[in-house]
Amino acid sequence: PQRTNKKLNMSRLGLRPVLFTRRKGIERYNDVRRLVRYRLVLLQRMHTSGDQNEKKALYPPLAAAVSRLKKTKKEGIIPSEYRLSLGILVVSSSVIFLGASAVVPMLPMLVGVGDGGRGTTVGLALAAPPLARLIVNSGLGWISDKIGRVPVIVLGDALAAGATMATGGASSASALVPARLAYGAGGAAMVVGTNAWLTDITALPKLLPNRGLILGSVAAINNSIWALGPAIGGTLTSVLANPTIALGGLGSCMLACSFATGFGVKEAPLSEMTQKKDDFVLSRFIKSQSQRGILVANAAIAINYATLMAIVPLRCTELGLDDPALIAQLYGVMAFVGIISGPFSGYFCDMYGRLVVMIPGLSLCAGATVFMALAPDVSSFCIAALLRSAGEGFAAPVIFTATSDAAPTRHRGIALAMARNAGDLAYFVSAPFLGFLADFSGSAAIPLMAASSLTGFSSYFVYSQLICSPRK
Numbered sequence: 001p002q003r004t005n006k007k008l009n010m011s012r013l014g015l016r017p018v019l020f021t022r023r024k025g026i027e028r029y030n031d032v033r034r035l036v037r038y039r040l041v042l043l044q045r046m047h048t049s050g051d052q053n054e055k056k057a058l059y060p061p062l063a064a065a066v067s068r069l070k071k072t073k074k075e076g077i078i079p080s081e082y083r084l085s086l087g088i089l090v091v092s093s094s095v096i097f098l099g100a101s102a103v104v105p106m107l108p109m110l111v112g113v114g115d116g117g118r119g120t121t122v123g124l125a126l127a128a129p130p131l132a133r134l135i136v137n138s139g140l141g142w143i144s145d146k147i148g149r150v151p152v153i154v155l156g157d158a159l160a161a162g163a164t165m166a167t168g169g170a171s172s173a174s175a176l177v178p179a180r181l182a183y184g185a186g187g188a189a190m191v192v193g194t195n196a197w198l199t200d201i202t203a204l205p206k207l208l209p210n211r212g213l214i215l216g217s218v219a220a221i222n223n224s225i226w227a228l229g230p231a232i233g234g235t236l237t238s239v240l241a242n243p244t245i246a247l248g249g250l251g252s253c254m255l256a257c258s259f260a261t262g263f264g265v266k267e268a269p270l271s272e273m274t275q276k277k278d279d280f281v282l283s284r285f286i287k288s289q290s291q292r293g294i295l296v297a298n299a300a301i302a303i304n305y306a307t308l309m310a311i312v313p314l315r316c317t318e319l320g321l322d323d324p325a326l327i328a329q330l331y332g333v334m335a336f337v338g339i340i341s342g343p344f345s346g347y348f349c350d351m352y353g354r355l356v357v358m359i360p361g362l363s364l365c366a367g368a369t370v371f372m373a374l375a376p377d378v379s380s381f382c383i384a385a386l387l388r389s390a391g392e393g394f395a396a397p398v399i400f401t402a403t404s405d406a407a408p409t410r411h412r413g414i415a416l417a418m419a420r421n422a423g424d425l426a427y428f429v430s431a432p433f434l435g436f437l438a439d440f441s442g443s444a445a446i447p448l449m450a451a452s453s454l455t456g457f458s459s460y461f462v463y464s465q466l467i468c469s470p471r472k
Helices: 025-048 052-074 080-102 104-114 119-147 149-169 173-202 208-240 243-264 282-287 289-310 312-318 324-352 355-374 378-406 409-441 445-465
Strands: none
Touching (some): 104 119, 119 149, 119 173, 119 409, 173 378, 173 409, 208 243, 208 324, 208 378, 312 324, 312 378, 312 445, 324 378, 355 445
16 A cells, blocks of 8 residues: 555455454454455456466466365355255154154054053054154164264164064954064164264354254254154045054155265265273263263253153043144144244254253253143143243253263264153153143142243252353
C-alpha cells in the first residue's frame, strides 16, 4: 500500500465476506488468513519484480488455498467418502431394530401352532435376545477391536437373517427359543460393530465437531423404529395373514444388508488403536468416574424402554384406552416425537456440552412418568406420554454420544459393548420386575412411580459423576 498509495480492501484481494459459525469458524478463519497472506505477497512481488517465473511460482499455493476454501464451503456435515457407508449402516441397524420388536405381536400366533399359545413360551422367546446380548456383547467388542468393525457387522447381519427366518418356521418352544437366542447374538454383533464404527468415524477431525448431531440422528431413527416395531409387525401380519411370510421378508432384508455392508462400507481407520498394545482391564474401566456415569445413564434409558414396552399398554387399558389400533397410534406419535427430538438433541449437545442436554432429558422422563401414573383420564395420560417421549428423545442420543466420547481410543469396541451390556442387563431385569410389581399391586401406576424414582436417582448420579464432561 505504501508503494502504490492505494488501500488494499477485501474487494481488492478478491475475497467475499465469510459467515463464520462456531464449529467451522476457526478452520475458515485460518483459510482466509492464508489466502490473504498469499495475495499480499503476490501483489508486493508483482510491484518489485518483473520475473515471470517467480510470479508463476506464487500461483500454486494460492490456487490450493482457494480450492480448499471452496471445498470447505461446499462440503456438508458428512464428507462424501463416508456418506454411502453411513447410509448402509443406518438402514441395516434400522432393520435389526425392527426385527427385534416387530416379532412381539407375531409370537402368540407362532407358538399357538404347537404349544397352545402358552404364555411361558412367549415369555422365554422375549427374554432370549437380551440374554444372548448379555453373554456375547463384551466378546464381540473385543473382536471388533482386533479384526475391525465391518467383518463383525457382516457376520451379525447374516446370523440375524438366518435366525429371523428360523423364527418364522418355528412351531414349538424347542425351535423358537434357540432361534431368538441366535437373533440376539446376531443383533448384538451388528449393533456393537456399528456403534464402534460410528465412534471411530466421528472421532476424525472433519466429523468430531458434529459428533452429537450425527450420532443423535442415528440413535433417534433406531429408537423410533424399535418403538414402532410392534405396530409394524401387527400390520404386516394382518396384511399377509401369515407371520412366516413377514419374518421371511425381514430376514431377506437383513441378508441384503449383510451383502451391502461387506461390499459398500468403508472400514474405519484403526491406526490409532494399533499403535500401542494396551490390554483392557475391567477393574480400571469400572474405577473411572466418567465410565461409571456412562454405565448408569445407559441403564436409566433402558429402564425407560422397559417401561414403555411392558407398563404403558397396561396403564392405557386401566384408563379405558383398550383399542389396539389407538394404542398403536399413540406409539406412532411418540416415535415421531423421538425422531424430531434426536437431531436437535445432538445439535445442542455439540454447541453447549453433553450434560446440559442429558440431565434435563432424564429429568423430564422422570417427571412425565409421574404424571403418567397420576393421570386421571386418557387425554392427560397422552400429554404426559408425549412429554416423556420428548425427554427420552433428548436424553438417549446424548447418552450414546457421551458413551462414544468416553470410550478409550484403543478399546472403543469393548467400551461401547460394556455400556450396551449395562443397558441390556437393566432391561432384562426391569421388564419382568415392573410387570411383577404391576401384578402384585394391582395397578400399573405403581411400577410407573418406581421407574420414575429410578430414573431420577440415575439422573442425579450421572450428574455427580460427569461434572467434568467427557466431551472435553
